[in-house]
Amino acid sequence: MDAIITDTYSVYFNKEGYKALNQHLKKERYSKLFLLTDENTHRDCLPLFLSSLETDLEVEIIEMEAGETHKTIDTCVQIWYALSELGADRRSLMINLGGGVVTDLGGFVACTFKRGIPFINVPTSLLAMVDASIGGKTGVDLGNLKNQIGVIRQPEMVLVMVDFLKTLEKRQLNSGFAEMFKHGLISSGKYWSDLKDLKANDPLESHIYRSVQIKNKIVLEDPTEKDMRKILNFGHTLGHAIESHFLDKGENKALLHGEAIAVGMILEGYLSHRLSSLGLHQLEDIKNTLLERFRKVDFTEEDKHAILALLKFDKKNSHGSINFVLLKRIGDAVIDQQVPEDLFMEAFTYYEE
Amino acid sequence: MDAIITDTYSVYFNKEGYKALNQHLKKERYSKLFLLTDENTHRDCLPLFLSSLETDLEVEIIEMEAGETHKTIDTCVQIWYALSELGADRRSLMINLGGGVVTDLGGFVACTFKRGIPFINVPTSLLAMVDASIGGKTGVDLGNLKNQIGVIRQPEMVLVMVDFLKTLEKRQLNSGFAEMFKHGLISSGKYWSDLKDLKANDPLESHIYRSVQIKNKIVLEDPTEKDMRKILNFGHTLGHAIESHFLDKGENKALLHGEAIAVGMILEGYLSHRLSSLGLHQLEDIKNTLLERFRKVDFTEEDKHAILALLKFDKKNSHGSINFVLLKRIGDAVIDQQVPEDLFMEAFTYYEE
CATH class of the missing domain: 1.20.1090.10 (Dehydroquinate synthase-like - alpha domain)
Structure with a gap:
């Protein structure tokens, strides 16, 4: 399937996605990769994803708790600390592997860490594939106000791997x-x-x-x-x-x-x-x-x-x-x-x- | 003194600043003004500032605690909640009246509230006048890591009112x-x-x-x-x-x-x-x-x-x-x-x- 091209990045599908990602990693001189998952995508999607990843870069996994109730600034604070402690710098790349909570929150964390590091979204839910993949909206909830806090910024690319849908209820x-x-x-x-x-x-x-x-x-x-x-x-x-x-x-x-x-x-x-x-x-x-x-x-x-x-x-x-x-x-x-x-x-x- | 023109906004000085601000408020259709101060600028600078402000818009004052130790995400959370409760919307304007802590943190709060509302900085310390007035850096500290969290975004304008320096130690x-x-x-x-x-x-x-x-x-x-x-x-x-x-x-x-x-x-x-x-x-x-x-x-x-x-x-x-x-x-x-x-x-x- 052909990539879908937005104003600043492309959405790649399936095998083409892994190919584009691996080429991108070869081309850009990133210092380190940070992969954000929740406990579900860590169990169900990460093994397949890692086995398709071709890079010499060091990869750190950061796991957050699953679910909309964790789409909070508190979770961001935990991840910002984790990035700091694991030595993330401005040339680090963040890859958000998960549903809309992970890609929205992970995108916000990346856009605001050290005033912005690059990120790639790999939506694993149908909702995130058809919705969060386009538009550059990042954000978290404030109390019960949905997406009250966030910024607009585009990812480096989005990878839609339809295989991940098999893991969904x-x-x-x-x-x-x-x-x-x-x-x-x-x-x-x-x-x-x-x-x-x-x-x-x-x-x-x-x-x-x-x-x-x-x-x-x-x-x-x-x-x-x-x-x-x-x-x-x-x-x-x-x-x-x-x-x-x-x-x-x-x-x-x-x-x-x-x-x-x-x-x-x-x-x-x-x-x-x-x-x-x-x-x-x-x-x-x-x-x-x-x-x-x-x-x-x-x-x-x-x-x-x-x-x-x-x-x-x-x-x-x-x-x-x-x-x-x-x-x-x-x-x-x-x-x-x-x-x-x-x-x-x-x-x-x-x-x- | 002539305004100093950056790529996207102008820095106005003294009387010209109030004039430019009042014209801007007349021109833009803002829904409401939110003025961020700390306890020092609330006492020492706000009365003069308000007396020079010409607008029919409703003005809400939000006060934060003074000092670098309050340049935190916790303070942002309090201000995000205050903005929500006071009915700020995407056409609200935030004016940050204070030293670098207030302008850096207030800028970050504005850039991330509802994915970004417009803001104006009025630096009241010498440091903020000569440094934070240019460059669009916003941010807060993460633990003892200075400015670890932030974004780059330009204000609508910056007003340098040299008179405010009289209030400084x-x-x-x-x-x-x-x-x-x-x-x-x-x-x-x-x-x-x-x-x-x-x-x-x-x-x-x-x-x-x-x-x-x-x-x-x-x-x-x-x-x-x-x-x-x-x-x-x-x-x-x-x-x-x-x-x-x-x-x-x-x-x-x-x-x-x-x-x-x-x-x-x-x-x-x-x-x-x-x-x-x-x-x-x-x-x-x-x-x-x-x-x-x-x-x-x-x-x-x-x-x-x-x-x-x-x-x-x-x-x-x-x-x-x-x-x-x-x-x-x-x-x-x-x-x-x-x-x-x-x-x-x-x-x-x-x-x-």
Whole structure:
């Protein structure tokens, strides 16, 4: 598969990825490699990765605890100390091997260590492959505020090794599908249909490729997120608030990112039907398709009020008003839409019906 | 005084500064202002600053504790939370009113909050005026490792209000002179002489202006610090290690940045005499001039060994070797010089003589 080229780096796939990495290591005069994993990718992905790595450089492994609850500044502090103690310098390279938590947090650690060292992301979850691979967003949570702290900086390259998906549980895999469905909803009705037609054990490779292409096209057209890039936030305005809210309720209630975004897309689909031109038939298609893959979430009245309170912290919020991305139809989105507050509860009611 | 123009922003002086700020606030559509101070600048500088500020925007004041020991990620976390709770969004502007600790840390907080909000620096110490005003370095310490965490990003503008120096204690003022002497040593013998001739109560305005000009010229010629910009590190390789070492020893022993750099310049002056072409007469001139303004520091054998151990953490360090900036003569520096380890103790002996 051909590499997908962004403005400053390339996304390589499978064998081509290892080849590109090994050539890069030969060319650049790095002083040392630092590989960040969590305990899952350390066990499931690291052996394969190391066996494909060809370099004379010293390699240090740093392991963090897995899970969104560890996407914190405290974890960054631990890794910054580890890098210092292991002698990382400005010519060290960091490779982040893991899901979105590892690549977002590892990217932030690299961008801020000694005012920035180079890094490479190797996403191992479907979600990180189709989402975090493009856009250069790094970040960590601040309390229950998602990605409140971070910077934008591009990696040296991104390697998508589809083989790593075999190590994922089904729930984790589905979490990635939410972002892929979103890519269809905001930019291609055809891709949305193809995703709906996927059978349980169909290979995902070509779909991942299309998702990376779609996201790259959108980001290239609007690198500073002033304009059309905002369509990538479809489902995320309410989705992020939902994710933040349940993150605070402990492990049992916590939703994966894609699970929260799936709810967000149904809710914002409803808002699109009420305020934009999305037809009822397409709205039902979105709801049925997503509820087939994602279990319905129970919201108490208290939950809903807490979620709406969190909305005002959302980083898309500017000058006190909340902007939504809405759909005109499946495959076509519109940005900067204001939503009257009373519609939020209606949207939850539609979700629960 | 004319503004000094960097590649992306301008440094304004005195009345012109307030004028430029007020025009900027009128032009940009910020949502809210956040003013970061420490307890000293809150008391000594904020009233004057606020009385000169012309804006209809809401202004929130955030105060941090003064001093290098508070230049930590913990302080950042407190300010990130304060910004979140006070409703800062991506169109909020942060103004950092204080010495280098406030401008370095406040800049880092702004660059990383919601992946970056705009900020303006108003340095209130001589050191911050002549040093932190140019170059876009932001950062905080990690344990006793100075500026280990940070990013490079330029402020919207820098305002140098020389009046604020009246609020400084003499020791703080002298700390700034170390960087000004450095500007003379690395790039202008004439400026070095002029600084030596300064009497106790002479106005400093034109000297500050020349220091900002010198630093700006060096940074403009090498924005990515690949090359000649490194001459700004003269005195800093050993100076930083000395500063870090005593920072760890508690308030009584702690040295101000300029005090540590003054020692570093004498030590690295000695290395320049031994390894480069700096003549003995000029070396003595450096030592005598600096010891006239900065009290001699007592080093135990233990101190010296601990300082040399810290050297290897210095961020100018790459591939395990330590690079020094040395002087060929006063006003002319050379980068990337290797120093044999046994000379370090000799340099301390020369300092102590």
